[in-house]
Amino acid sequence: MPTISMFYGILVLMYFRDDRRHHLPHIHVRYQGEEAALTIDDGVVFDGSLPRKQLKMIQAWIEIHKEELLLNWELAVNGEEPFRIAPLQ
Template sequence: MPEISRFFGISIKMYFGDHEPPHFHTEYGEHKAVVDIHTLVVIGGYLPPRVLGLVVEWASQHQVELLALWKRAINQQPLHKIPPLS
């Protein structure tokens, strides 16, 4: 699963050929979650509230790019990195 961004110890990843709805995976320490790209809501797993806030802030800044990467991932095409939250 390619890592598409990393910031403040948070890893953001996408699987190739993954299932709908469009989403990305996050990891922070022992916590893991899946976040819907359209709604920016956790659809699986758990992140501490502060970490979730950072992830949602980052994703809201890159939502269009995340959707483009999702299309690439489901078509088994290479993914590029998205800049971290600064």
């Protein structure tokens, strides 16, 4: 489960071959013991939860980096190492 970005205490992860369970492009996010899975397409939380402030930050980050995230998704579902993506600044 490679970490593809980290900012403001938020870890963004993308698991290898993770399309079998959820069947849609998504990321996993961890923040202070909380975890959530969010869709890349629209930043919707479909599993878990995050504090409101961190959720808004990660949704903005997803919007900024959507193309890179989708490229990473293709790499990860094929078992390849996804690349790092710039943090939210």
